[in-house]
Amino acid sequence: MARVFQTFDFGEAQVRIAIVNDPGQADLWVHRVDSWGLANGDALWYITRDKQEANVWVYFGNIGMSQVLVSFVDNYGQAGWQRAHPLKGRFR
Numbered sequence: 001m002a003r004v005f006q007t008f009d010f011g012e013a014q015v016r017i018a019i020v021n022d023p024g025q026a027d028l029w030v031h032r033v034d035s036w037g038l039a040n041g042d043a044l045w046y047i048t049r050d051k052q053e054a055n056v057w058v059y060f061g062n063i064g065m066s067q068v069l070v071s072f073v074d075n076y077g078q079a080g081w082q083r084a085h086p087l088k089g090r091f092r
Contacts, residue, residue, distance in 0.1 A: 002045045002091040003036065005054030013059030015090060018066035023082075026071035031079040042091040043079035056091050 007013050020026050030045050036053075039046035048054050063069065068087055073079055081088055
């Protein structure tokens with residue numbers, strides 16, 4: 001289950017992410033869901049404001065400092081990894 005907390009402290013983050021507008025550039029297409037129960041796998045994210053609820057803490061920054069390039073998509077069917085990546089499975 002991808003329960004994600006956005007930290008604003010670079011050193012606190014477990015994964016550094018850059019959001020890209022061009023889906024063709026992204027490693028991972030993510031669909032944001034509205035509840036814990038809908039969060040599943042690496043690509044369906046429930047973003048929480050409570051650190052204790054999250055299973056991964058992310059920092060959103062620039063492409064040069066990121067580990068994963070993410071593009072947000074509008075539906076469940078599009079969400080998923082677009083290529084092999086060493087962090088596959090990390091957001092579960």
